[in-house]
Amino acid sequence: VTTVSFSTAGLDDVTATAASLRRFLHGLPGVDQVGAEERAAGLATRSIKTTAKAWALDLAIRMIDLTTLEGQDTPGKVRALCAKGMRPDPADGTCPSVAAICVYPDMVPVARAALDDSDVLVASVATAFPSGRSALDVKLADTRAAVDAGADEIDMVIDRGAFLAGDYRRVYDEIVAVKQECGGTHLKVILETGELVTYDNVRRASWLAMLAGADFVKTSTGKVSPAATLPVTLVMLEAVRDFRDATGRQVGVKAAGGIRTAKDAVKYLVLVNETVGDDWLSPDWFRIGASSLLNDLLMQRSKMATGRYAGPDYFTLD
Amino acid sequence: MGFEYAPAPESRAIVDLRSSYGLFVDGDFVDSGDGRSFKSVSPATEEVLAEVTEAGPKDVDRAVTAARRAYDKTWSRMPGAERAKYLYRIARIVAERSRELAVLESLDNGKPIKESRDVDLPLVSAHFFYYAGWADKLAYAGFGPDPRSLGVAGQIIPWNFPLLMLAWKIAPALACGNTVVLKPAETTSLTALVFAEICQQADLPAGVVNIVTGAGDAGRALVEHDDVDKVAFTGSTEVGKSIARSVAGTRKRTTLELGGKAANVVFDDAPLDQAVEGIVNGIFFNQGHVCCAGSRLLVQESVYDEVLARLKRRMRTLRVGDPLDKNTDVGAINSPEQLARIRELSEVGEREGAERWSPACELPERGYWFPPTIFTGVTQAHRIAREEIFGPVLSVLTFRTPAEAVEKANNTPYGLSAGVWTDKGSRILWMADRLRAGVVWANTFNKFDPASPFGGYKESGYGREGGRHGLEGYLDV
Numbered sequence: 047v048t049t050v051s052f053s054t055a056g057l058d059d060v061t062a063t064a065a066s067l068r069r070f071l072h073g074l075p076g077v078d079q080v081g082a083e084e085r086a087a088g089l090a091t092r093s094i095k096t097t098a099k100a101w102a103l104d105l106a107i108r109m110i111d112l113t114t115l116e117g118q119d120t121p122g123k124v125r126a127l128c129a130k131g132m133r134p135d136p137a138d139g140t141c142p143s144v145a146a147i148c149v150y151p152d153m154v155p156v157a158r159a160a161l162d163d164s165d166v167l168v169a170s171v172a173t174a175f176p177s178g179r180s181a182l183d184v185k186l187a188d189t190r191a192a193v194d195a196g197a198d199e200i201d202m203v204i205d206r207g208a209f210l211a212g213d214y215r216r217v218y219d220e221i222v223a224v225k226q227e228c229g230g231t232h233l234k235v236i237l238e239t240g241e242l243v244t245y246d247n248v249r250r251a252s253w254l255a256m257l258a259g260a261d262f263v264k265t266s267t268g269k270v271s272p273a274a275t276l277p278v279t280l281v282m283l284e285a286v287r288d289f290r291d292a293t294g295r296q297v298g299v300k301a302a303g304g305i306r307t308a309k310d311a312v313k314y315l316v317l318v319n320e321t322v323g324d325d326w327l328s329p330d331w332f333r334i335g336a337s338s339l340l341n342d343l344l345m346q347r348s349k350m351a352t353g354r355y356a357g358p359d360y361f362t363l364d
Numbered sequence: 365m366g367f368e369y370a371p372a373p374e375s376r377a378i379v380d381l382r383s384s385y386g387l388f389v390d391g392d393f394v395d396s397g398d399g400r401s402f403k404s405v406s407p408a409t410e411e412v413l414a415e416v417t418e419a420g421p422k423d424v425d426r427a428v429t430a431a432r433r434a435y436d437k438t439w440s441r442m443p444g445a446e447r448a449k450y451l452y453r454i455a456r457i458v459a460e461r462s463r464e465l466a467v468l469e470s471l472d473n474g475k476p477i478k479e480s481r482d483v484d485l486p487l488v489s490a491h492f493f494y495y496a497g498w499a500d501k502l503a504y505a506g507f508g509p510d511p512r513s514l515g516v517a518g519q520i521i522p523w524n525f526p527l528l529m530l531a532w533k534i535a536p537a538l539a540c541g542n543t544v545v546l547k548p549a550e551t552t553s554l555t556a557l558v559f560a561e562i563c564q565q566a567d568l569p570a571g572v573v574n575i576v577t578g579a580g581d582a583g584r585a586l587v588e589h590d591d592v593d594k595v596a597f598t599g600s601t602e603v604g605k606s607i608a609r610s611v612a613g614t615r616k617r618t619t620l621e622l623g624g625k626a627a628n629v630v631f632d633d634a635p636l637d638q639a640v641e642g643i644v645n646g647i648f649f650n651q652g653h654v655c656c657a658g659s660r661l662l663v664q665e666s667v668y669d670e671v672l673a674r675l676k677r678r679m680r681t682l683r684v685g686d687p688l689d690k691n692t693d694v695g696a697i698n699s700p701e702q703l704a705r706i707r708e709l710s711e712v713g714e715r716e717g718a719e720r721w722s723p724a725c726e727l728p729e730r731g732y733w734f735p736p737t738i739f740t741g742v743t744q745a746h747r748i749a750r751e752e753i754f755g756p757v758l759s760v761l762t763f764r765t766p767a768e769a770v771e772k773a774n775n776t777p778y779g780l781s782a783g784v785w786t787d788k789g790s791r792i793l794w795m796a797d798r799l800r801a802g803v804v805w806a807n808t809f810n811k812f813d814p815a816s817p818f819g820g821y822k823e824s825g826y827g828r829e830g831g832r833h834g835l836e837g838y839l840d841v
Contacts, residue, residue: 075633075635075636075637076635076787077637078635078787080638080807081637081638081641081807082637082638084641085637085638085641091482091690093372093691094369095370096370097368098369098370099370101367101368102367284637315367320681324366327366
């Protein structure tokens with residue numbers, strides 16, 4: 047295994063010991079809950095119309111990690127999802143494909159084969175998703191299986207129990223170990239913000255993940271409520287912005303779970319635009335983990351083109 | 365390609381403006397005795413919106429006479445529960461017509477529609493609802509078992525929150541059993557005139573509310589009228605002082621809500637991203653046309669660079685332009701006179717050696733505009749740290765210790781409001797004890813609620829508006 051290197055320029059001493067890591071994370075500026083929620087709610091009132099809306103709908107489609115993470119997933123279901131991801135609107139050649147298909151590790155070979163040489167990536171959850179309650183060896187083996195089967199991206203979960211117990215070093219070491227296991231495979235680190243609860247925790251966990259080498263920080267598994275929210279995503283965007291200012295390294299953000307309507311998706315894009323700007327407004331740096339969202343985006347998209355809404359039967363169900 | 369928001373203008377069609385308006389006296393719109401009028405202009409486009417009547421001394425006298433008659437014959441005799449019904453009715457009609465009123469307020473004042481829609485109008489109806497609730501409970505307000513009303517209130521309001529200031533004045537006055545003659549500011553009369561229509565719609569007895577439009581002369585005639593029992597004024601400290609002089613030695617009760625030069629104090633342990641939002645909201649909300657605006661930023665020196673960098677980055681995202689566009693953050697300056705004053709004081713700031721900075725922003729060609737601006741390197745000795753600019757201009761100063769922050773914050777002739785940003789609860793309480801300001805906001809700014817009293821220390825005026833305290837100014841206690 048080759049050692050994966052990444053830049054935390056100027057922050058190397060932060061991760062030197064458990065104590066220095068803890069001091070650093072607790073020294074980050076606090077987040078005022080009322081203020082953060084007010085800012086997110088304020089941005090949610092932006093009115094995105096006509097050309098701006100058309101542009102945002104297409105970008106949102108391109109940012110989707112189209113997801114199925116169910117006990118009842120079968121090869122047939124995954125193949126259908128892959129077809130949908132590659133050609134979301136079979137009747138419209140101008141409709142972009144999604145960013146990735148997100149599945150459990152055992153479904154990676156199916157997705158890999160179905161997506162063939164398309165641009166759509168295979169993302170796999172790993173590390174005893176969604177709870178993360180397993181031994182490190184098992185989590186690493188889980189990761190390895192997904193990588194070996196051809197996953198382009200790994201969505202790992204952090205050990206929320208260790209984080210809430212204040213054992214930041216343990217969380218850090220685990221992310222570092224998974225990152226090593228990933229090699230060149232993109233690593234998204236799921237914070238499960240619904241279990242971290244406070245925005246201060248969200249900010250600290252974001253920095254912890256970035257210091258440990260995360261390529262993306264991701265809000266949620268989708269299995270815990272609340273999943274992604276606008277204020278949580280705002281706090282994470284502020285964290286990746288500040289991290290790039292401090293180290294020069296850009297980290298992406300993925301909002302996952304609970305984003306079901308085109309209107310909601312556009313609110314997230316406004317949030318990205320006005321918090322971190324153009325640099326993050328691409329599928330390389332912002333993703334939306336979702337399943338039913340795609341059809342609403344397609345419905346709005348065809349409404350923009352035709353001036354009227356088509357019924358649900360005009361959009362494929364997969 | 366970046367994310368360019370397409371224009372999203374709120375429709376003007378909902379506003380049905382007449383080409384000219386009379387004075388609202390004794391329940392009807394009437395012409396002036398001497399027939400003079402002036403134009404109300406949209407500050408964003410310089411378009412003439414309507415002709416408004418200029419009230420002369422005789423018109424003011426007619427209005428006061430009508431108010432006196434309504435007071436004697438109807439309103440002062442009416443049980444509180446009955447007065448409450450009218451106030452509730454007004455509150456509901458305002459809420460129902462809130463979109464129309466918000467559009468008109470933005471047209472006439474220049475403020476962004478998102479503020480008139482999401483801040484001004486909800487507060488206007490909330491204020492009427494709140495004081496409607498007090499009308500039959502005055503015996504329990506803490507002013508004795510049967511507090512009496514004062515009589516006829518002469519009320520003069522400014523142009524920065526036209527309809528909201530009207531609500532702050534009229535709602536408690538009527539709840540307490542007084543009748544009113546109100547003069548809106550000459551650049552923003554229109555929503556007050558639509559409010560007059562709402563009084564008709566609510567079947568409010570004639571003469572209880574009278575609206576006289578005009579400039580300083582009409583205001584002076586109202587203040588100096590012998591039959592006015594109470595003067596309530598919101599506006600500049602200069603005019604407030606002249607009102608105080610003119611009512612001195614008379615029986616008239618007076619409340620004054622005047623200027624401010626509020627300190628917004630940011631400590632090194634503040635939640636920085638939210639503090640930056642609070643700084644922006646404190647000074648750029650309503651183009652800085654806010655008497656309690658956080659126009660002096662006091663930053664602890666140890667986080668100065670970081671706060672400044674974050675503030676400038678945030679200011680680059682402010683959207684300045686068409687007040688009716690739903691995505692506009694900063695609208696037009698209300699009048700050419702105010703624009704000239706903002707420009708003059710900004711030039712003084714530069715001459716005195718402060719460093720001026722604004723984000724790159726394209727301003728419309730027509731109308732009255734000033735970009736969001738900050739001055740750094742400002743000291744207590746600069747005029748821009750002492751005088752109220754009443755525009756989107758922030759003076760940035762630094763401090764080293766909490767004691768120094770308090771000293772600088774209080775070192776002003778004003779005392780209307782202050783802000784404190786820190787994660788330390790004990791420091792918030794310590795600061796609030798020492799700041800001589802009517803309102804101290806902790807980790808927020810420019811928050812208003814009808815239940816919360818508002819008013820000043822020192823040259824920011826006297827008397828309180830809002831809450832139980834706001835009743836006192838309209839009761840004989």
